[in-house]
Amino acid sequence: MSKKPRPPAIPVNNPVAKHAGKFNRAATFRDARSYRRKPKHPGREPFPIRAA
Helix, strand or coil, X not given: CCCCCCCCXXXXXXXXXXXXXHHCXXXXXXXXXXXXXXXXXXXXXXXXXXXX
């Protein structure tokens, strides 16, 4: 059984899809060296100590 020859591929240039990952990226941390996040529950202790 012989395979059909494929037609030559036409290169598809889609600049929107090419650069979509750059623009859909989350912009939460603009500078990766600094970590600025407020605590979720600022008044609570991280591990409460219970008295027995």
